[in-house]
Amino acid sequence: MDVPPIDRPGQSPQFEGKMPSDPASTALSIASPVVSDVLELSSPLSLDGGQSLVAARIAYETYGTLDADRGNAILICHATTGDQYVASPHPITGKPGWWDRTVGPGKPIDTDRFYVICPNVLGSCLGSTGPASLAPDGQPWGMRFPVITIRDMVRAHVALLEALGVSRLYAVVGGSMGGMQALSLAVNWPDIPERVLVIAATAAMPALNIAFQEVGRQAVMADPNWQGGAYYGTGHAPDAGLSVARMAAHVTYLSEETLSEKFGRRLQDRAAKSFGFDADFQVESYLRYQGTAFTERFDANSYLYITRAMSYFDLAEDFPGSNHHSERLVHAFARSKARFCLVSFDTDWLYPTAESKKIVHALSAAGVPVSFVELSAPFGHDSFLLDVPEQDRVIAGFLAQ
Amino acid sequence: MDVPPIDRPGQSPQFEGKMPSDPASTALSIASPVVSDVLELSSPLSLDGGQSLVAARIAYETYGTLDADRGNAILICHATTGDQYVASPHPITGKPGWWDRTVGPGKPIDTDRFYVICPNVLGSCLGSTGPASLAPDGQPWGMRFPVITIRDMVRAHVALLEALGVSRLYAVVGGSMGGMQALSLAVNWPDIPERVLVIAATAAMPALNIAFQEVGRQAVMADPNWQGGAYYGTGHAPDAGLSVARMAAHVTYLSEETLSEKFGRRLQDRAAKSFGFDADFQVESYLRYQGTAFTERFDANSYLYITRAMSYFDLAEDFPGSNHHSERLVHAFARSKARFCLVSFDTDWLYPTAESKKIVHALSAAGVPVSFVELSAPFGHDSFLLDVPEQDRVIAGFLAQ
Numbered sequence: 163m164d165v166p167p168i169d170r171p172g173q174s175p176q177f178e179g180k181m182p183s184d185p186a187s188t189a190l191s192i193a194s195p196v197v198s199d200v201l202e203l204s205s206p207l208s209l210d211g212g213q214s215l216v217a218a219r220i221a222y223e224t225y226g227t228l229d230a231d232r233g234n235a236i237l238i239c240h241a242t243t244g245d246q247y248v249a250s251p252h253p254i255t256g257k258p259g260w261w262d263r264t265v266g267p268g269k270p271i272d273t274d275r276f277y278v279i280c281p282n283v284l285g286s287c288l289g290s291t292g293p294a295s296l297a298p299d300g301q302p303w304g305m306r307f308p309v310i311t312i313r314d315m316v317r318a319h320v321a322l323l324e325a326l327g328v329s330r331l332y333a334v335v336g337g338s339m340g341g342m343q344a345l346s347l348a349v350n351w352p353d354i355p356e357r358v359l360v361i362a363a364t365a366a367m368p369a370l371n372i373a374f375q376e377v378g379r380q381a382v383m384a385d386p387n388w389q390g391g392a393y394y395g396t397g398h399a400p401d402a403g404l405s406v407a408r409m410a411a412h413v414t415y416l417s418e419e420t421l422s423e424k425f426g427r428r429l430q431d432r433a434a435k436s437f438g439f440d441a442d443f444q445v446e447s448y449l450r451y452q453g454t455a456f457t458e459r460f461d462a463n464s465y466l467y468i469t470r471a472m473s474y475f476d477l478a479e480d481f482p483g484s485n486h487h488s489e490r491l492v493h494a495f496a497r498s499k500a501r502f503c504l505v506s507f508d509t510d511w512l513y514p515t516a517e518s519k520k521i522v523h524a525l526s527a528a529g530v531p532v533s534f535v536e537l538s539a540p541f542g543h544d545s546f547l548l549d550v551p552e553q554d555r556v557i558a559g560f561l562a563q
Numbered sequence: 564m565d566v567p568p569i570d571r572p573g574q575s576p577q578f579e580g581k582m583p584s585d586p587a588s589t590a591l592s593i594a595s596p597v598v599s600d601v602l603e604l605s606s607p608l609s610l611d612g613g614q615s616l617v618a619a620r621i622a623y624e625t626y627g628t629l630d631a632d633r634g635n636a637i638l639i640c641h642a643t644t645g646d647q648y649v650a651s652p653h654p655i656t657g658k659p660g661w662w663d664r665t666v667g668p669g670k671p672i673d674t675d676r677f678y679v680i681c682p683n684v685l686g687s688c689l690g691s692t693g694p695a696s697l698a699p700d701g702q703p704w705g706m707r708f709p710v711i712t713i714r715d716m717v718r719a720h721v722a723l724l725e726a727l728g729v730s731r732l733y734a735v736v737g738g739s740m741g742g743m744q745a746l747s748l749a750v751n752w753p754d755i756p757e758r759v760l761v762i763a764a765t766a767a768m769p770a771l772n773i774a775f776q777e778v779g780r781q782a783v784m785a786d787p788n789w790q791g792g793a794y795y796g797t798g799h800a801p802d803a804g805l806s807v808a809r810m811a812a813h814v815t816y817l818s819e820e821t822l823s824e825k826f827g828r829r830l831q832d833r834a835a836k837s838f839g840f841d842a843d844f845q846v847e848s849y850l851r852y853q854g855t856a857f858t859e860r861f862d863a864n865s866y867l868y869i870t871r872a873m874s875y876f877d878l879a880e881d882f883p884g885s886n887h888h889s890e891r892l893v894h895a896f897a898r899s900k901a902r903f904c905l906v907s908f909d910t911d912w913l914y915p916t917a918e919s920k921k922i923v924h925a926l927s928a929a930g931v932p933v934s935f936v937e938l939s940a941p942f943g944h945d946s947f948l949l950d951v952p953e954q955d956r957v958i959a960g961f962l963a964q
Contacts, residue, residue, distance in 0.1 A: 210838075211838035212838070305840075308838070309838040309839055309840075366828060367828070368819060368822070368823065369819070369822035369823050369825075369826045369827055369828065369844075369846045370814065370817075370819045370822050370823075372828070372844050372846050372847065373814045373817075373822060373846050373847070373850055374814060376810070376842075376844075376846070376847040376850055376851075377807065377810045377811045377814060377850065379840065380806070380807050380810060380850075380851070380854070381782060381785075381807045383840075384782075384785075384786065384803035384804060384806070384807050385785065386787055402785035403785060405781070405785070406778065406781050406782045406785050406807065409774075409777070409778045409781060410778045410811050413771065413774045413775060413778060416771075416774075418769060418770070418771045418915075421769070421770035421771050421774060422769065422770050422771075424770075425770045426770055427767060427768070427770065427773070427877060435875055437611075437612035437613070437709070437710040438710055439706075439710075439780065439784075439867065439871065441777075442874075442875075443770075443773050443777075443874065445770045445773050445774050445777070446773065446774070446777040446874075449774055449777055449778065449781075450777075450781070453781070466840065470840065473843075473844065473847075474836055476828060511912065514819075
């Protein structure tokens with residue numbers, strides 16, 4: 163990596179500093195008050211699909227201070243609809259950072275000790291270049307934006323690290339799609355991470371998940387307001403379709419245990435069923451809220467591109483081996499120099515423990531040091547974001563080694 | 564029950580005989596070539612919601628011959644989007660009956676021995692009165708159709724049985740929503756069934772299923788062509804929304820095992836990923852086909868009403884007991900005179916074995932004879948419709964007793 167001689171991240175000429183808003187945000191149906199640092203890449207970003215992006219922008223947040231020896235950086239990769247606001251309030255919703263309970267001073271990922279970097283993934287809509295951004299012709303990309311992969315997201319992360327002067331990571335950490343990015347970094351840039359913490363993820367998207375992702379995309383595309391993705395500036399975003407997509411996805415993030423305990427068959431603000439189509443049940447009301455709230459902070463086309471990247475994800479596809487995926491996966495990890503920690507949750511049926519075990523087995527076969535734990539938590543796939551003290555201990559323990 | 568003196572079902576003056584089409588079908592976006600027998604009820608059908616339906620029509624198919632002592636009748640109740648064509652070709656798709664492998668001469672439900680009755684449920688769209696039917700004002704009901712319950716469906720079945728001169732059933736049989744109807748019949752009309760065979764069902768819709776049903780309804784209602792349900796005769800049905808609803812539901816009927824074995828990450832008619840939004844993966848292509856094909860045979864409003872009835876289903880809600888559902892369920896079965904057989908499938912995550920066990924425990928506590936088996940089959944919830952020889956043996960065995 164070419165490490166530019168910068169002393170304080172965010173103050174290199176390469177950086178545009180705090181941005182009041184992305185240039186494309188005026189064309190966005192959602193007003194996106196991006197307040198992050200933004201890096202504009204000076205070199206074209208080559209993509210797996212064969213295209214390249216000129217002047218791609220990566221929005222990111224940092225927490226803590228980079229040591230003089232630059233040895234204390236941790237890259238946190240966010241999930242599908244996550245963002246760079248891992249430990250600071252979301253600029254649209256005002257809610258605390260999505261991993262505020264895990265990242266901060268004295269917390270399991272201790273920003274008194276570590277320099278934490280969290281980029282918004284390529285293809286997203288919180289400041290990084292995505293389908294809502296302006297293409298070279300000055301119009302929003304829309305569906306002209308190239309289809310990207312998880313590895314393309316990581317390419318952008320690597321360019322950001324380079325610009326920040328970080329050539330080695332103390333650790334890369336991610337849950338769900340963030341875990342896939344962590345795996346991709348470890349396999350494709352084996353010199354960068356010293357530790358790899360992968361939570362509730364997979365090495366290759368299972369068919370069930372591909373199926374749910376396709377349902378979500380079809381829901382968006384079925385909305386006439388989608389208009390082939392060219393809805394920016396029309397005043398009509400495909401909110402209805404995006405809301406349905408979010409509802410369908412949200413159900414898969416939960417467990418029957420959570421749903422039963424949290425809602426069961428309890429009615430919403432009424433004593434009896436309405437014999438109508440209102441949200442009689444609390445779970446119906448909750449889902450509708452989740453769907454609607456999501457449209458206020460997320461761009462529909464970004465949802466299409468990011469879920470597409472996920473369904474394409476197969477960490478081992480480029481590696482030699484028989485038709486057995488497991489054999490290729492062992493080859494994928496052959497160059498790895500990191501130590502790994504894999505975490506799964508017993509109630510996560512979307513990225514079940516079996517998916518983590520496949521990774522653990524391949525790492526072990528490749529002679530790579532790995533620890534693994536299946537945690538018991540009632541919250542399904544969402545467990546990695548929620549109050550699971552045992553996860554805190556695992557994270558802190560792994561980072562202390 | 565008032566049993567009319569009819570000799571051959573379908574030839575009473577109460578019956579309209581073979582109908583070329585439902586009066587409402589001209590207003591339906593789907594041309595519904597109903598060829599079933601149709602009973603028009605001479606008395607208003609009282610509904611749980613407090614309304615009543617005048618001149619409700621029940622389309623049904625029968626197979627085999629009713630014995631002179633009228634003791635060999637079996638009522639088969641169909642699932643959410645099923646129909647009366649249990650063992651005869653579907654009039655729209657031309658496909659064999661949905662349980663053709665189970666019902667017929669010499670088959671587990673042997674029509675050489677049994678007189679099989681299969682009605683189209685109230686609220687559906689294959690000849691029975693539903694939202695696509697004409698209201699008394701001569702216009703399609705649309706969303707003016709009253710919200711119905713599983714028990715309302717069964718009320719219509721009971722009226723049909725009465726008209727057919729069947730006061731006792733050798734058995735009532737159903738899978739999924741059909742199983743809920745069988746349970747409702749056994750609890751609310753305990754004098755009718757002698758045997759109750761319930762497959763892959765529940766006594767009260769779990770929150771996860773309510774959630775998925777809500778996603779499906781929201782997908783339909785998000786389609787501008789839905790127009791508040793008043794799309795009949797407009798030439799524009801909410802096919803896009805209904806297709807998304809079907810896709811989301813269809814995923815829940817399958818197992819990860821089925822999806823992995825049937826599709827895995829295999830590409831559809833191409834050697835490499837397209838880096839686009841076509842259906843690259845076989846599972847995507849399959850789902851899109853399932854969604855589209857469904858719109859050709861099913862009415863979107865019927866989908867709303869039937870899933871609403873399912874989400875409302877709680878067999879025990881009217882029975883005394885503490886807040887513990889299990890206690891009320893025991894009371895629900897107190898008057899039962901039937902023998903029960905419960906079947907679940909180990910890969911069914913939508914109506915898992917635990918749901919069947921709750922019913923078995925309540926029946927046992929109520930002193931009702933019950934047998935139970937969890938079958939091993941790879942097909943998820945759909946197993947009850949597919950090639951599971953062990954299920955054939957369980958059905959034949961239970962009906963032989």
